[in-house]
């Protein structure tokens with residue numbers, strides 16, 4: 001894996017990325033022989049302001065930290081936006097806090113502090129041998145400016161697993177979709193896939209990836225998700241979709257094609273095309 | 287200079303976050319803990335305290351210890367931000383012995399977040415269960431994770447045996463339940479969860495408007511004849527925390543499966559990781575079935591079609 005970050009938008013968005021084999025290691029992804037999934041946290045840069053969207057899994061920290069350091073030298077100030085209170089999104093928060101200069105108001109998430117979302121708990125997990133001691137606060141926000149020229153809006157998608165917030169970078173028209181739109185995998189050894197060809201993805205492939213995490217979608221009532229996703233994409237007209245897992249979708253036509261397939265899969269879920277989830281989780285009860 | 291809508295929202299959030307999250311997010315150990323709910327089986331953990339417009343809210347985050355004559359096992363790891371206050375309670379229950387097995391029910395932080403602390407403290411301990419994801423989250427400890435399929439029984443000595451089970455009610459797909467055979471205790475992770483003693487006003491989709499914690503509910507066992515948890519208790523938590531339950535009309539399917547599991551694993555004591563320990567399964571299991579049924583919100587389209 002390379003220690004040079006991939007520059008997604010010139011001078012503005014960088015992928016801090018590594019990959020894991022699709023061999024059953026991760027519960028959120030299907031098993032696919034010879035293939036891997038990119039796990040990416042996204043570095044947003046505007047002048048001397050920097051923010052990472054998620055911090056990536058702990059196992060990839062050596063790559064993430066090396067890539068991050070090429071753009072943001074250790075000791076600099078850095079903001080973090082957590083899309084979800086899960087270890088793959090927050091796993092490196094504690095180590096980043098040790099290496100970078102962060103104020104209490106530099107750790108952000110969407111939503112409100114409720115008894116159900118555990119962002120504060122996530123932010124306080126040490127994740128490494130070294131205890132970081134203090135528990136950081138989490139600033140909840142519906143939108144903020146990385147700089148006056150770089151407004152970020154926080155989208156609240158209805159299709160979510162745990163509480164999830166998708167930052168939308170208005171300037172670059174990039175939507176960070178976290179654990180949704182994760183279906184673009186790569187041949188093991190290949191870099192982060194960037195999809196720029198508008199042919200629609202294979203619906204079964206989309207379904208396999210989506211349902212690996214969202215096990216409860218087959219047979220669910222999905223109309224609200226279809227309408228909500230369509231609404232989000234109609235309203236924002238994003239030009240880049242940058243998920244936390246899997247490849248990037250680049251260009252309006254590409255995004256439209258993948259969105260249509262995603263909506264078809266969701267509609268198929270409600271129709272029963274994909275049956276019902278196994279009550280006994282096949283991957284665990286073997 | 288006028289603030290944009292976003293700046294105003296950010297400023298509001300900043301103010302709110304200073305007030306409600308940085309000062310007031312404490313965790314506390316309920317007074318009865320550690321509670322021996324059956325000989326050799328202990329209930330411990332902490333409450334995450336928060337505030338609502340009406341007062342204090344508690345989210346219980348529990349963990350359980352099973353003490354066999356040869357080995358010891360901990361189900362769940364407790365809140366990471368409670369580690370300093372949990373550690374002495376764990377030591378007290380273990381009585382100078384080591385911890386041998388840790389079963390984190392799933393990778394979410396309230397369930398697995400103290401895994402590094404526990405594995406550091408007890409160098410002979412291993413984590414068991416559905417271990418997918420954990421090596422990615424805790425790579426320093428990957429060699430101390432033992433993939434242990436559902437159905438497998440861990441013998442702790444003195445008749446204490448813990449069987450790992452698939453989770454019938456869950457959020458993450460790699461959730462593990464467990465059953466202690468001699469004392470007939472079923473550990474159900476996110477199943478049967480509720481906040482202790484809130485009042486409910488649910489004003490909108492994501493809004494949790496009112497939660498009022500009543501004193502004395504922390505660590506209180508729900509016995510035969512008790513009236514808590516109520517249908518609203520379980521329904522509220524389930525529709526908030528099991529987001530899927532709003533979109534799936536499958537309560538009967540899941541609870542039929544739960545009945546099979548209970549037949550195979552006769553249960554006297556239900557030990558959830560957020561709801562309090564429950565003895566009256568005859569009352570609470572049908573209540574939870576009803577709560578899951580009610581959590582399902584049909585879409586307007588469907589509702590219209592069937593009207």
Ligand SMILES: [Zn+2]
Nearest residue numbers: 032183185205
């Ligand atoms: Zn794939």
Ligand SMILES: [Zn+2]
Nearest residue numbers: 394457458476
């Ligand atoms: Zn959970």
Ligand SMILES: [Zn+2]
Nearest residue numbers: 396397476560
């Ligand atoms: Zn939980």
Ligand SMILES: [Zn+2]
Nearest residue numbers: 333344503504
């Ligand atoms: Zn309490």
